[in-house]
Amino acid sequence: MTSQAFDTGLPSIRQVQSLIRDQHTVEVKLMTGDMVAGAVSWQDANAICVKADDGRNTILMRGAIAYVKSLS
Amino acid sequence: MTSQAFDTGLPSIRQVQSLIRDQHTVEVKLMTGDMVAGAVSWQDANAICVKADDGRNTILMRGAIAYVKSLS
Amino acid sequence: MTSQAFDTGLPSIRQVQSLIRDQHTVEVKLMTGDMVAGAVSWQDANAICVKADDGRNTILMRGAIAYVKSLS
Amino acid sequence: MTSQAFDTGLPSIRQVQSLIRDQHTVEVKLMTGDMVAGAVSWQDANAICVKADDGRNTILMRGAIAYVKSLS
Amino acid sequence: MTSQAFDTGLPSIRQVQSLIRDQHTVEVKLMTGDMVAGAVSWQDANAICVKADDGRNTILMRGAIAYVKSLS
Amino acid sequence: MTSQAFDTGLPSIRQVQSLIRDQHTVEVKLMTGDMVAGAVSWQDANAICVKADDGRNTILMRGAIAYVKSLS
Numbered sequence: 001m002t003s004q005a006f007d008t009g010l011p012s013i014r015q016v017q018s019l020i021r022d023q024h025t026v027e028v029k030l031m032t033g034d035m036v037a038g039a040v041s042w043q044d045a046n047a048i049c050v051k052a053d054d055g056r057n058t059i060l061m062r063g064a065i066a067y068v069k070s071l072s
Numbered sequence: 073m074t075s076q077a078f079d080t081g082l083p084s085i086r087q088v089q090s091l092i093r094d095q096h097t098v099e100v101k102l103m104t105g106d107m108v109a110g111a112v113s114w115q116d117a118n119a120i121c122v123k124a125d126d127g128r129n130t131i132l133m134r135g136a137i138a139y140v141k142s143l144s
Numbered sequence: 145m146t147s148q149a150f151d152t153g154l155p156s157i158r159q160v161q162s163l164i165r166d167q168h169t170v171e172v173k174l175m176t177g178d179m180v181a182g183a184v185s186w187q188d189a190n191a192i193c194v195k196a197d198d199g200r201n202t203i204l205m206r207g208a209i210a211y212v213k214s215l216s
Numbered sequence: 217m218t219s220q221a222f223d224t225g226l227p228s229i230r231q232v233q234s235l236i237r238d239q240h241t242v243e244v245k246l247m248t249g250d251m252v253a254g255a256v257s258w259q260d261a262n263a264i265c266v267k268a269d270d271g272r273n274t275i276l277m278r279g280a281i282a283y284v285k286s287l288s
Numbered sequence: 289m290t291s292q293a294f295d296t297g298l299p300s301i302r303q304v305q306s307l308i309r310d311q312h313t314v315e316v317k318l319m320t321g322d323m324v325a326g327a328v329s330w331q332d333a334n335a336i337c338v339k340a341d342d343g344r345n346t347i348l349m350r351g352a353i354a355y356v357k358s359l360s
Numbered sequence: 361m362t363s364q365a366f367d368t369g370l371p372s373i374r375q376v377q378s379l380i381r382d383q384h385t386v387e388v389k390l391m392t393g394d395m396v397a398g399a400v401s402w403q404d405a406n407a408i409c410v411k412a413d414d415g416r417n418t419i420l421m422r423g424a425i426a427y428v429k430s431l432s
Binding site: 006030031032034036042044045046047049056057058059060061063064 | 079083134138142143
């Protein structure tokens with residue numbers, strides 16, 4: 001498993017925490033070219049979980065994420 | 073070998089454990105663009121194993137997984 | 145999470161710090177083939193954040209960055 | 217070099233050991249989209265080696281493997 | 289951030305040091321398929337920087353580099 | 361930089377050492393889809409260097425190598 005620095009003091013982690021708290025819609029672009037939109041449910045060292053409009057959770061592996069963009 | 077945090081307390085690991093217990097059908101999208109559907113047999117630090125409808129196990133390497141989505 | 149050496153003494157980190165200070169426009173090419181242009185807002189061990197012309201921040205994961213090129 | 221947990225107690229390592237012992241035919245899908253079929257000769261922390269029908273060994277780097285599927 | 293062994297005694301690091309010293313033109317092929325040609329300005333644990341003919345520096349992330357080839 | 365186990369006792373490292381000693385022609389398939397053929401000049405923790413028929417050395421980064429296949 002690939003592992004990054006999961007330090008809640010880092011901007012990359014804190015900004016996703018804000019997105020979880022505010023339930024803003026985000027767009028996540030994956031290395032596969034897929035774009036996943038929805039609210040962020042949780043994050044951990046391995047993944048960011050996004051709940052799409054159909055209410056289903058998708059566990060996005062960090063190594064597969066190209067970028068995260070807030071839409072609000 | 074790429075290695076991630078395999079800590080059973082992490083949401084990303086716990087949620088896959090629930091999928092194993094409940095034998096819910098999941099969709100796993102790979103970095104190759106392949107989509108693998110089936111029930112999760114097991115997970116470890118390197119891989120998630122999915123049993124497809126033909127009963128065959130496919131060992132999906134974690135570094136190749138883009139996302140995991142529960143269908144039930 | 146993938147982790148690189150985030151040592152502020154390294155040229156790769158220092159040059160991005162200069163780009164943040166000078167707010168020069170950069171082009172970042174991603175592994176997906178996407179090109180993101182804008183000013184760099186911040187960097188940390190996991191990501192480089194670019195503010196595009198529409199004022200929105202895009203968190204670019206380091207593992208997804210192919211190159212960074214200053215345009216000024 | 218990317219490195220994963222090469223612990224012979226892990227299911228992902230043990231199942232490949234069984235494939236080596238039984239010389240079952242496997243299909244290995246690579247991140248390039250290539251599919252390699254044959255019997256597994258050996259595995260180590262960096263690679264899985266597959267002997268194709270022409271008797272030639274191909275050293276498949278673990279970071280390039282998307283999945284391993286037994287055909288028997 | 290992905291990290292490799294940045295040990296100046298390694299051939300892979302020493303040969304790039306020679307390319308910097310001699311300012312030979314190199315071709316660097318990226319995982320995106322892009323080919324970048326120019327003289328190497330510097331290298332560190334995270335990146336190799338190439339100055340193209342237009343005099344602009346491009347910071348190439350090591351994880352995105354497929355190969356480096358000297359043209360002279 | 362991505363790093364793998366560079367342990368000369370591992371089969372994946374030893375077999376490449378044999379290829380260097382015997383100067384057998386190998387085919388190396390890269391994640392970009394490129395195929396590089398030639399004799400192996402050296403290997404280290406970060407790269408495998410192949411000398412093509414034109415006598416030029418190409419430093420192939422390990423993270424970009426999908427497989428190595430001996431042709432002789």
